[in-house]
Amino acid sequence: MLTVVKDIKNQLKVTCISIKYALMREMINKASFLMNIIFMILNNSCFIIQWIVIYSLKSEIGGYSFKQILLLWGISASTYGFAHFFFKKSFSLSDTITNGKLDSFLVQPKNVLISAITSEVEVSAIGDMIYGYILLFLSDINIFKFVLFTLFTICGGIVITDFAVIFASLSFWIGKSDTVADTANDLITNFSTYPDGIFKGLSKILLYTIIPVGITTYIPVKMLTEFKISLTAIVIVMSIILTLLTFGIFYKGLKKYSSSNLMISKI
Amino acid sequence: MKKYLYIYKSEIMSSLQYIFNILLNMVGYTVLVFIFFNLWDYIYEDASQLINGYTKNQMIWYIIVTEMLWQASGARKLCRKICEDVRGGNIAYNINKPYSYIGYVISSHLGEMTIKALITIIVGIIFGMIFLNELPQISLIGIIIVLISAFLSILINTILVTAIGLLSFTIEDASPIYWLYSKVILILGTMFPMEFFPKIIQTIVRFSPIYAISYGPARLFVNFDIKNAVVILITQMIYVGIALGISNILYKKGVKKLNVNGG
Amino acid sequence: MTIIKVENLNKTFKVKQKEKGLKGSIKSIIKPKLNEIKAVKDINFSVDEGEMIAFIGPNGAGKSTTIKMLTGILYPDSGSIEVLGINPTKQRKKLSYEIGTVFGQKEQLWMHLTVYDNLKFFGAIYDISERETEERIKELSKLFDLQEFINTPVRNLSLGQRIRCEIVAALIHRPKVLFLDEPTIGLDPVVKENIRKLIKRMNNEYHTTVFLTSHDVSDIEKLCKRVIIINNGQIVLDDSMTNLKYHYLDKKVIEVKLKKKVDFNSVDGIKVLKSKENNLKIEIDTKKTDLTTVLRLIDPENIIDINISNTPLEEIISQIYRKE
Numbered sequence: 001m002l003t004v005v006k007d008i009k010n011q012l013k014v015t016c017i018s019i020k021y022a023l024m025r026e027m028i029n030k031a032s033f034l035m036n037i038i039f040m041i042l043n044n045s046c047f048i049i050q051w052i053v054i055y056s057l058k059s060e061i062g063g064y065s066f067k068q069i070l071l072l073w074g075i076s077a078s079t080y081g082f083a084h085f086f087f088k089k090s091f092s093l094s095d096t097i098t099n100g101k102l103d104s105f106l107v108q109p110k111n112v113l114i115s116a117i118t119s120e121v122e123v124s125a126i127g128d129m130i131y132g133y134i135l136l137f138l139s140d141i142n143i144f145k146f147v148l149f150t151l152f153t154i155c156g157g158i159v160i161t162d163f164a165v166i167f168a169s170l171s172f173w174i175g176k177s178d179t180v181a182d183t184a185n186d187l188i189t190n191f192s193t194y195p196d197g198i199f200k201g202l203s204k205i206l207l208y209t210i211i212p213v214g215i216t217t218y219i220p221v222k223m224l225t226e227f228k229i230s231l232t233a234i235v236i237v238m239s240i241i242l243t244l245l246t247f248g249i250f251y252k253g254l255k256k257y258s259s260s261n262l263m264i265s266k267i
Numbered sequence: 268m269k270k271y272l273y274i275y276k277s278e279i280m281s282s283l284q285y286i287f288n289i290l291l292n293m294v295g296y297t298v299l300v301f302i303f304f305n306l307w308d309y310i311y312e313d314a315s316q317l318i319n320g321y322t323k324n325q326m327i328w329y330i331i332v333t334e335m336l337w338q339a340s341g342a343r344k345l346c347r348k349i350c351e352d353v354r355g356g357n358i359a360y361n362i363n364k365p366y367s368y369i370g371y372v373i374s375s376h377l378g379e380m381t382i383k384a385l386i387t388i389i390v391g392i393i394f395g396m397i398f399l400n401e402l403p404q405i406s407l408i409g410i411i412i413v414l415i416s417a418f419l420s421i422l423i424n425t426i427l428v429t430a431i432g433l434l435s436f437t438i439e440d441a442s443p444i445y446w447l448y449s450k451v452i453l454i455l456g457t458m459f460p461m462e463f464f465p466k467i468i469q470t471i472v473r474f475s476p477i478y479a480i481s482y483g484p485a486r487l488f489v490n491f492d493i494k495n496a497v498v499i500l501i502t503q504m505i506y507v508g509i510a511l512g513i514s515n516i517l518y519k520k521g522v523k524k525l526n527v528n529g530g
Numbered sequence: 531m532t533i534i535k536v537e538n539l540n541k542t543f544k545v546k547q548k549e550k551g552l553k554g555s556i557k558s559i560i561k562p563k564l565n566e567i568k569a570v571k572d573i574n575f576s577v578d579e580g581e582m583i584a585f586i587g588p589n590g591a592g593k594s595t596t597i598k599m600l601t602g603i604l605y606p607d608s609g610s611i612e613v614l615g616i617n618p619t620k621q622r623k624k625l626s627y628e629i630g631t632v633f634g635q636k637e638q639l640w641m642h643l644t645v646y647d648n649l650k651f652f653g654a655i656y657d658i659s660e661r662e663t664e665e666r667i668k669e670l671s672k673l674f675d676l677q678e679f680i681n682t683p684v685r686n687l688s689l690g691q692r693i694r695c696e697i698v699a700a701l702i703h704r705p706k707v708l709f710l711d712e713p714t715i716g717l718d719p720v721v722k723e724n725i726r727k728l729i730k731r732m733n734n735e736y737h738t739t740v741f742l743t744s745h746d747v748s749d750i751e752k753l754c755k756r757v758i759i760i761n762n763g764q765i766v767l768d769d770s771m772t773n774l775k776y777h778y779l780d781k782k783v784i785e786v787k788l789k790k791k792v793d794f795n796s797v798d799g800i801k802v803l804k805s806k807e808n809n810l811k812i813e814i815d816t817k818k819t820d821l822t823t824v825l826r827l828i829d830p831e832n833i834i835d836i837n838i839s840n841t842p843l844e845e846i847i848s849q850i851y852r853k854e
C-alpha cells in the first residue's frame with residue numbers, strides 16, 4: 001500500500017515538472033504567448049453576439065435563460081481549456097501512436113499514457129479557461145458555485161480527454177485514425193455550446209450516453225442553477241469509470257503498438 | 268495560366284486519396300447543420316411564421332449553404348500552410364520559380380478542395396431534402412448563377428486567407444488574426460442573414476467581404492432574384508480584384524524583408 | 531552471469547498495402563490487403579554481465595525490432611525474453627529502472643532546457659532524490675566533460691554534444707544495461723570517435739553491459755568484443771570479434787607496382803582484381819596458396835612499391851549478408 005502511495009506521489013511530481021517545462025517552452029516568446037491567450041478570449045466572446053441575437057427573438061431557448069447560456073458557455077470553455085492545456089497531446093495522440101513516438105515514454109518507469117499526453121501544453125487553452133471563469137463571474141456567483149464550477153471543470157476536462165484518448169487508441173488496431181478522433185472531438189465541442197433542450201428523441205439520448213456532453217456540460221449547468229448531490233455524484237463517478245475504461249483500452253492497445261514499423265506500402 | 272490549371276488538376280487527383288477523410292468531415296458538417304436545424308426548429312413556432320423576412324425553411328437553407336461555403340473553402344488548413352511556409356522559410360524556395368507563389372497557392376488549394384466541395388453540396392442538399400422536404404423555389408438558371416456565385420465566394424475566401432497567412436512575414440504568428448476573421452464571418456455571415464442585425468451592422472456587413480463570401484450566394488439560393496444576382500456577382504468580382512491586390516502587395520513586401528534578412 | 535537471455539523470439543508486422551488511385555483508396559478501406567512481414571524469426575542469444583555486444587545487420591534486418599522488444603517497447607509474438615531476470619513485456623516499469631536507452635534518431639531531451647535541467651528531469655523520472663541527482667550530475671559531467679555546456683539549452687548544442695548528453699541522461703539512474711540504437715548516426719568521424727571513447731570509458735568505469743546496434747562497422751570494430759549479425763530476421767553469426775576476423779580473414783589483397791609485368795593468372799588461389807600496365811591488384815585465397823609462394827613469384831628486384839592488406843571488416847560483413 002505504501003509503495004502505491006509513493007508511486008502516485010512520484011508520478012504526480014514528474015507530471016507537474018513535465019507540464020511546467022512544457023509551459024516554459026511556450027513562454028520563450030512572451031508576446032506571442034500573451035497574444036494567443038488574449039485572442040482566444042476575444043474569439044470566444046464573439047459567440048455572445050450569437051446568443052444576444054437569438055434571445056432577442058425568444059426569451060428562453062431549450063429551457064435555458066440567457067444567464068444559463070452564459071454558464072453553459074463558461075463550463076464548455078473551461079472544460080475544453082482544462083483538457084487542452086494540461087493534456088494537449090491527447091488530441092493528437094493518434095499521430096503519436098502511428099509515428100512511433102511512444103518509444104521514449106515506454107522506456108521510462110512512469111505511466112506511458114500520462115507522460116505522453118502531458119508532454120506539451122496549449123497556450124490558447126489558458127484563454128479558454130480564463131474566459132470560462134469570466135462568464136462564471138458574470139452569473140450569480142458565490143464561493144460554493146466557484147468550487148462546484150472548478151470541480152466540474154476538472155471532471156469535464158478529464159472526460160473530454162478520455163474521449164479523445166479512446167478514439168486515438170483506435171490507431172493501435174486500425175492504423176491512422178486521426179480524422180476519426182478529430183471528428184469525434186469536434187462533436188463534443190459543437191454540442192456542448194448549445195442547450196440540450198432543443199434536441200429531441202434519439203439525439204438527446206445520444207448526448208447523455210455515447211457523446212458524453214451530458215456529463216461534461218448539461219448536468220453541470222443544471223447543478224450550478226439547482227444543486228443536487230445525487231447528480232453531482234453521478235458526474236464524478238462517471239468520470240472515474242470512464243477514466244479507468246480509457247486506461248484499460250489504451251493499455252490493451254499498447255500490446256499492439258508497432259513503434260515506427262507501421263507502414264503503408266503503395267503498389 | 269496553363270500551368271496553374273495543371274497544378275489544379277494534379278491536386279484534385281491527389282485529394283482523391285483522402286476521400287475517406289473527406290467523407291468523415293461530412294459528419295462534422297452534418298452535425299453542425301443538425302444543431303442549427305434543431306435550434307431554429309425550436310425558435311420558430313410554426314412553418315408559416317416569418318422572422319426578419321425569413322421562413323423557417325429559408326432560414327435553415329441559408330445556414331446549409333453558408334456552412335457549406337465555409338467548409339468547402341478549407342480556410343483553417345490554408346492559413347496554417349501559408350504560415351508554415353513563411354515561418355519555415357519554404358517560401359524562399361518559391362521566389363525563383365517560374366510561377367507566382369500566390370497563383371500556385373490558390374490553384375493548388377482550390378484543387379484540393381474541389382472534391383470536398385462537390386461532396387458537401389450533395390450532402391447539404393440531401394440533408395435539406397430529408398429534414399425540410401422541399402427545395403427553395405429556384406429555376407435552373409438560378410441554380411447555375413448560385414453555383415458561379417458560390418465558386419466566387421470560395422475564391423475570395425481563399426485569397427483573403429492567403430493574405431492573412433502572408434501577414435506572418437510581419438507578425439510572428441498570424442493565426443490569432445485568422446481566428447478573429449473566421450469568427451466575424453461565422454457570426455455575421457454564416458449563422459444569421461444580415462437582416463437579423465441592427466441597421467448599422469447591416470450596413471457594415473453590406474460593404475464588407477462577408478457580403479461576398481457568405482450572405483450573397485446564400486441569399487440568392489433561398490430567395491432568388493435576378494436584379495440581386497447581378498449586384499452580388501459584380502460585388503464578388505470587385506472583391507476578387509481587391510483581394511488579389513492586397514495579397515500581392517503583402518507578398519512583395521514580405522519577400523523584400525526576406526531578402527534583407529537573408530531568409 | 532547472464533544479463534540478457536532471448537529464446538525463440540518472433541515478431542511479425544502486418545503491413546497494409548494500398549493500390550494507386552481512387553479505386554485503390556476505396557478498396558483499401560473496404561478490404562485492406564495485409565501483408566505479413568516477419569521482422570524477427572526465431573532468434574536465440576544471450577549476453578553476459580559487462581559484455582559490450584554489437585548487434586548489426588543491414589536496413590530492415592530486425593535490429594531495431596529486437597532492441598525494442600528487449601526494452602519493452604514492442605510486444606513479441608512468441609518466445610521469451612529475460613533482461614536481468616525481468617520479463618520486459620510483463621514488468622516494463624520494473625525493468626526501466628535497471629536499463630538505459632539511447633535511440634540515435636529520437637531525442638529524449640527537452641530542446642529548450644539546459645542540459646542541467648534535463649538531467650534533473652530524468653532524475654525525477656527515476657525517483658532519485660534531488661540531492662542524489664545533483665551528486666550524480668556532478669560526477670557524470672566530470673567523467674564525460676559536460677562542464678563547458680552544462681548550462682546551455684540543448685537546442686544550442688552541436689549534434690555531437692547533444693548525443694553525448696543523451697547518453698549521460700540515460701545513465702543518470704545507473705542502469706546495469708545500456709541499449710544504444712545507432713548512437714553515431716549522422717555524426718562526423720571526429721565526433722563518432724569521441725562518442726566511442728565515451729562509451730568505452732563508461733563500460734570501464736561502471737561495468738555497464740552495452741548492447742549496441744549500428745550500421746557503422748568501425749563502431750563495432752573499435753568497441754565490441756562480440757558481434758551478432760542479423761539478416762532477414764535471423765541470426766546468421768554470433769561470435770567473438772577475433773574469431774570473425776580469423777575465420778573470414780582468409781583473403782589478402784596485394785597491390786604492387788612492378789618494373790616488369792608478371793603473369794599470375796595461371797596460379798591457383800590468386801585472383802587478379804585489377805591490372806593496368808605494371809600496376810597490379812591481386813587477391814590471394816590463403817586456404818589454397820600461402821603468401822610466401824606468391825611473394826616468391828615476384829622478384830624483389832622487380833618491386834617498386836608493395837602493399838599487403840586484409841579484406842576490410844566492412845567487406846567481410848557484407849559477404850556474410852550475401853551468403854544468406
